[in-house]
Amino acid sequence: xxxxxxxxxxxxxxxxxxxxxxxxxxxxxxxxxxxxxxxxxxxxxxxxxxxxxxxxxxxxxxxxxxxxxxxxxxxxxxxxxxxxxxxxxxxxxxxxxxxxxxxxxxxxxxxxxxxxxxxxxxxxxxxxxxxxxxxxxxxxxxxxxxxxxxxxxxxxxxxxxxxxxxxxxxxxxxxxxxxxxxxxxxxxxxxxxxxxxxxxxxxxxxxxxxxxxxxxxxxxxxxxxxxxxxxxxxxxxxxxxxxxxxxxxxxxxxxxxxxxxxxxxxxxxxxxxxxxxxxxxxxxxxxx
Amino acid sequence: xxxxxxxxxxxxxxxxxxxxxxxxxxxxxxxxxxxxxxxxxxxxxxxxxxxxxxxxxxxxxxxxxxxxxxxxxxxxxxxxxxxxxxxxxxxxxxxxxxxxxxxxxxxxxxxxxxxxxxxxxxxxxxxxxxxxxxxxxxxxxxxxxxxxxxxxxxxxxxxxxxxxxxxxxxxxxxxxxxxxxxxxxxxxxxxxxxxxxxxxxxxxxxxxxxxxxxxxxxxxxxxxxxxxxxxxxxxxxxxxxxxxxxxxxxxxxxxxxxxxxxxxxxxxxxxxxxxxxxxx
Numbered sequence: 001x002x003x004x005x006x007x008x009x010x011x012x013x014x015x016x017x018x019x020x021x022x023x024x025x026x027x028x029x030x031x032x033x034x035x036x037x038x039x040x041x042x043x044x045x046x047x048x049x050x051x052x053x054x055x056x057x058x059x060x061x062x063x064x065x066x067x068x069x070x071x072x073x074x075x076x077x078x079x080x081x082x083x084x085x086x087x088x089x090x091x092x093x094x095x096x097x098x099x100x101x102x103x104x105x106x107x108x109x110x111x112x113x114x115x116x117x118x119x120x121x122x123x124x125x126x127x128x129x130x131x132x133x134x135x136x137x138x139x140x141x142x143x144x145x146x147x148x149x150x151x152x153x154x155x156x157x158x159x160x161x162x163x164x165x166x167x168x169x170x171x172x173x174x175x176x177x178x179x180x181x182x183x184x185x186x187x188x189x190x191x192x193x194x195x196x197x198x199x200x201x202x203x204x205x206x207x208x209x210x211x212x213x214x215x216x217x218x219x220x221x222x223x224x225x226x227x228x229x230x231x232x233x234x235x236x237x238x239x240x241x242x243x244x245x246x247x248x249x250x251x252x253x254x255x256x257x258x259x260x261x262x263x264x265x266x267x268x269x270x271x272x273x274x275x276x277x278x279x280x281x282x283x284x285x286x287x288x
Numbered sequence: 289x290x291x292x293x294x295x296x297x298x299x300x301x302x303x304x305x306x307x308x309x310x311x312x313x314x315x316x317x318x319x320x321x322x323x324x325x326x327x328x329x330x331x332x333x334x335x336x337x338x339x340x341x342x343x344x345x346x347x348x349x350x351x352x353x354x355x356x357x358x359x360x361x362x363x364x365x366x367x368x369x370x371x372x373x374x375x376x377x378x379x380x381x382x383x384x385x386x387x388x389x390x391x392x393x394x395x396x397x398x399x400x401x402x403x404x405x406x407x408x409x410x411x412x413x414x415x416x417x418x419x420x421x422x423x424x425x426x427x428x429x430x431x432x433x434x435x436x437x438x439x440x441x442x443x444x445x446x447x448x449x450x451x452x453x454x455x456x457x458x459x460x461x462x463x464x465x466x467x468x469x470x471x472x473x474x475x476x477x478x479x480x481x482x483x484x485x486x487x488x489x490x491x492x493x494x495x496x497x498x499x500x501x502x503x504x505x506x507x508x509x510x511x512x513x514x515x516x517x518x519x520x521x522x523x524x525x526x527x528x529x530x531x532x533x534x535x536x537x538x539x540x541x542x543x544x545x546x547x548x549x550x551x552x553x554x555x556x557x558x559x560x561x562x563x564x565x566x567x568x
Contacts, residue, residue, distance in 0.1 A: 020397070020401060021397040021400075021401035021403040021406075022397075022403065022405075024393040024394065024396050024397035024401075025393070025394050025397045025398075025405070025409060027389075027390050027393060028390030028391060028393055028394045028453045028457070029394070029409065029412075031390060031449060031450060031453060032412055032416065032450065032453060032454075035428060035431070035446055035447070035449075035450040036412075036416055036424065036427075036428075036450050037412070038431065039427035039428045039430055039431040040423075040427045042427065042430040042431045042434050043426060043427040043430040045430070045434065046430045046433065046434065094324060095324075097317060097320055097321065097324075098320070098321045098324045098325070100317075101313075101317045101318065101320075101321045102321070105313055105317065105318070111561075113321070113325065115557075115561075116325045116328065116329060117325070117328065118557075119328065119329055119332060119554070120328055120329070120331070120332065121507060121511075121553075122332075122507070122549070122550045122553035122554055122557070123331070123332050123335060123546055123549075123550050124510070124511050124513075124526065124527050124530070124546060124549070125511050125512075125513055125527065126513050126527045126530045126531050127331075127335055127527075127530060127542070127543070127546040128331045128332075128335075130335075130530065130534065130538065130542075131330075131331030131332070131334040131335045131338075132331055133534075134334055134338060134348075134350055135330065135331065135334055137350040138350075139350050139351055140350040140351070141334070141337075141352055144350070144351060171327075171328075171331075174324075174328060175328065220418050220419065220420055221418070221419075221420050221421065223420060224420025224421060224422040224423060224514075225420075225421075225422075225514075226422065226514070227513060227514070227531070230531075230534075231531075231534055241420075241422045241514075244422055244426055245422070245517070245518075248426060248429060248518065249517070249518065254430070254433055257426060258426065258430050261422065261423050261426035261427065264420060264422070264423055265419070265423045265427070268418070268419060268420065268423065272414070272415065272418070
């Protein structure tokens with residue numbers, strides 16, 4: 001009886017098994033297709049149109065726009081990549097010893113340290129940046145106090161400078177860098193790392209296989225950020241994100257804004273391609 | 289900072305390698321790590337502190353003016369701020385439920401089946417997570433603009449589900465990795481149908497992973513600024529309102545609400561930790 005039932009059910013189960021993964025992926029996959037992948041093509045399409053908000057936009061295949069916007073906003077592009085790279089490098093240098101210490105010397109309080117590392121996630125990103133504005137402001141608790149004690153000159157200021165923007169970005173990405181670093185370091189066999197004989201080879205290995213792959217993807221979100229530049233920066237720290245935001249939401253120059261975003265997307269795609277080529281496609285699977 | 293300097297200053301000229309390494313791990317690294325952790329929580333302390341700054345109802349001043357409970361006593365005195373907070377909570381709730389279901393299904397497919405398109409799915413998730421938020425926001429707005437879809441709560445929910453699916457899928461998948469499939473097979477051997485197997489065996493086992501993914505999605509949604517800014521139209525959420533207020537001045541209620549959200553989030557996280565410890 002039981003055998004008969006199983007045999008009857010078999011062909012159906014096999015087909016079901018083959019279809020199952022597709023049925024599971026489909027709803028979420030469709031959502032991502034319609035609202036993540038297809039919009040990228042619409043962004044490309046909008047970027048090649050001409051017109052204005054009142055009269056509407058028409059497709060004119062205006063490829064030259066890419067040259068125009070790149071030339072016009074080259075300083076902001078360069079600045080964004082510079083800020084993003086510097087901030088990522090600083091974050092890596094600051095986060096690595098911390099992750100190393102928690103992973104290998106955290107002891108009984110490991111969970112507590114990890115919890116502290118997660119605390120910023122419980123405060124809104126905008127409010128955290130705002131708090132930095134309060135900390136760094138000329139007459140705030142930090143510099144205001146130091147100035148009243150005559151430790152700092154009255155003319156000293158950090159807010160509205162490059163330093164403020166870069167450190168703001170670095171602050172925001174610190175937990176994002178430290179947590180995956182911690183997880184990877186934890187996985188590495190301690191004895192291998194501490195083995196004195198091939199210490200050099202191992203350190204190089206650890207850097208190339210673990211730390212470098214983990215820090216590269218951090219550059220991309222940093223480049224697109226504009227909240228730090230807007231709250232902590234001044235007129236000469238404008239990043240490409242500020243321009244995209246301004247053109248899209250205030251000036252309604254949709255094609256210009258779309259072209260700028262698409263350049264950012266293109267650089268990201270090239271970055272991911274090189275990343276996958278150099279480190280192997282598996283690294284992406286492991287990263288995700 | 290000065291702690292490190294003063295500790296390092298009297299260092300002997302040529303310390304033995306072993307003792308210098310020990311000093312490194314016993315002293316320098318812990319002090320350094322403590323300073324970095326302090327740096328991480330510093331803005332949180334500032335937020336909590338400035339919620340008590342007695343600088344009047346209009347805007348919190350950079351300068352410390354004394355202790356006051358004004359912000360707490362008049363928490364909902366700004367109707368538009370309260371409305372923005374309500375919008376944020378509604379959007380976070382709805383988008384979390386949708387994204388958690390869709391993301392969990394993807395995670396199940398990725399962990400248990402080898403199928404054509406698996407690598408492509410991985411790639412899409414990776415791209416979605418590592419793409420600059422501004423590109424996600426701008427491209428989605430391009431879609432809405434092209435079809436003349438008015439922006440509002442609905443488009444914000446669509447956007448939040450879009451960026452949360454991948455995070456949920458990745459979180460649930462990480463928790464699913466150690467899942468013992470024999471338990472399901474055992475249930476099926478005992479003639480449990482697929483639905484009974486799922487609801488009685490699979491779901492209870494993967495529930496902690498789903499909960500973690502859902503909490504992450506909620507936190508990301510309530511916090512999101514960039515993508516929301518692009519797809520909100522005139523609708524306000526809590527982060528959008530705060531950002532808008534930066535230029536005109538931040539009322540004390542903002543810091544108080546931030547503090548309360550923080551306290552609530554920490555409380556839930558601690559309860560989750562306690563519950564898991566008890567289970568284990």
